[in-house]
Amino acid sequence: MADAEIVAAGSELLTPDKVDTNSLFLTDQLNALGVAVVRKSIVGDERELLASTVRNALSRARIIVLTGGLGPTEDDVTRDAVAIALDRPLVFRQDLLDEIENKFRKFGRKMTENNRRQAYLVEGAEVLENPRGTAVGQWIDYMDRMILLLPGPPRELNPMFTGLCVPRFAARLPAQVLRTRFYRVTGMGESELDAVIAPVYTRYQNPATTILAGGGDLQIHLRARCTSAEEAEALLAEVGDPILDLLGNRVYSTNGDSLELVIGKRLREERALLAVAESCTGGLVAARITSVPGASDYFVGGFLTYADAMKTAQLGVPEKLIAEHTAVSEPVAKAMAEGARERTGATWAVSVTGEAGPESSSGAPVGTLWIGIAGPAGVDAQQVKFPGDRERVRTWGAQAVLNLLRLRLS
């Protein structure tokens, strides 16, 4: 198995508040290629120290992946450091500069002179195109070694790695078959999930099982590595199928689709329209719905009724109802959903009202939310409760709204 080292450049990664998270994504990707990560280094914006780190890595590992330090500023020294470590010159490429200038021009901005730095390649490097930024990546074959210079922002790095680097690795590394399954799950906590499925997956080293959790969203990755695809698929079925049975409809996707995308596809299939009425989540539900390209096919919009007076004025929730039951209550959640559905003409409307904290204005305990859903067959509501701070309650709350909608649509 080939070894890799990951080197992150950037003084901000040596402060007391920041960790390098790109290496987690890269480790996952490299492992999937059958490559082991044996060391990670984090170096500030110091040319010589970075060069020494690369040289030291080269003496042992076959693959060196560098992230960050490709920007236009003085403290972006990755190009220089790799050139020093390999004892190769940097070569100016007019075509790269032209392209950078084009990107600036397209958006009506003038390119500053320091962007010239981004037009230099280590001699012999292949360009890795970066449609999402001005810094191109670089791929260097150096004897039997591979050295990659990748941009730091994850939204630039991740597609560059999967799109442009993975195929290059595949052409250079021994064939191994890797097959994966990827389940996305919601409506339960991480430890609860583990308690349910550990009796199955802990009996196997291969496939390897990883559970990731964040914001109420859970991911289960199964990765089988074998000499044939059949063998790998058989192993995945042996472990994956019982897990699916145990989790039932808490699994919302087996192909990587996000919750908002699953909902979007369902709405489009049904030619249904959706509206929202958000209070405590303040736009988080709609922001997720509209993060999907083409959401305008099924999302009409909605109401941010943060103040109680807005619930009455914009959604027609009777003042008396709020006075009697408080804003965080089943009747108000239902009235919000009904009001949103009626006033927009949408097929479905979801509502959410709750106490995100740090203080409660309705009297309901912080972390209590009522979620309403109105559709062709009527309206109902559900209470959820989450521990934690404002950010956590809002994030988990938005997730719960989307999950209730998904379950109702299916």
Next chain:
Amino acid sequence: MADAEIVAAGSELLTPDKVDTNSLFLTDQLNALGVAVVRKSIVGDERELLASTVRNALSRARIIVLTGGLGPTEDDVTRDAVAIALDRPLVFRQDLLDEIENKFRKFGRKMTENNRRQAYLVEGAEVLENPRGTAVGQWIDYMDRMILLLPGPPRELNPMFTGLCVPRFAARLPAQVLRTRFYRVTGMGESELDAVIAPVYTRYQNPATTILAGGGDLQIHLRARCTSAEEAEALLAEVGDPILDLLGNRVYSTNGDSLELVIGKRLREERALLAVAESCTGGLVAARITSVPGASDYFVGGFLTYADAMKTAQLGVPEKLIAEHTAVSEPVAKAMAEGARERTGATWAVSVTGEAGPESSSGAPVGTLWIGIAGPAGVDAQQVKFPGDRERVRTWGAQAVLNLLRLRLS
């Protein structure tokens, strides 16, 4: 200024799900001692690679802090690796073994044989007592270098560092003071910011300047290290004040406050109320506004008018206006802001309508947004353009809306 390297040992830190967080605590502690962390390394449980990492670090840094790998098992190789790197033998200490045996006895457990490993010290090392675990730490003075071997669990490491290591450092390092400034900036790109301020900050090694960028938000950190607080503050003023002058009102905070918090404070001071009308950002503006605890004091809510029909029905934007100018236009942005202000009675209303991509429905190029703002003195609008994909356009768009609001409020 003394330099330090931090080396974390443990194969579990090279998996796709785990980051080394001990180094954040250590960085904070070392910085407070006037020590800069210049490199962090994470190495698996491999004796030779760990030894090589320590040797490489020794060639430059004065302080090497190793964490983890001091346990009783085969894969705990930190003691061995440091002995190899320093070319010193490991010395068995009967008194340490007796103490470990005592700890086991106290908890009614029998010591397993592999615990003997924990009774070895690198020759010349001082013992750092560990009341919370069986693995003692080690402090090694090696010429003018200091090498620390510390246990991995934070509850053992943290008190050992603050209680036993900090006083030893204080006796060996010159007294130093660290002072910082922190500016938050928006309304310009990273390379533009650097072009403006590089002529100032690049003339100084001290204070050290770091620029961070993400989602249209920029941060400038200045860190001065001197023998007195007066000297440090003078240096910060010498570099920081000209930077503030150059950036003018693009600096929105000098105390770390986020953009949404700055806006919230201003609105609360003015006893003003805010409403929003979002189209392409789909709730992102409101989600940021309401992320601030107590936002209900000034935020009434708003409208997510994603479909054009919603702009007309909920905000009173004339159909004819949309037909004539398209939904992504100055008149529509203004009408949205006016409609939101009138229908909510808020003091201020901001609106945003644009093309987030991947396709354009209005004919305006993807990345084009119109932002409207209505207030006591009337309404106006501003166009912005951003490159990149849907996510980037929406994130930068929300940032631009908040920034326009901030500028209008001040």
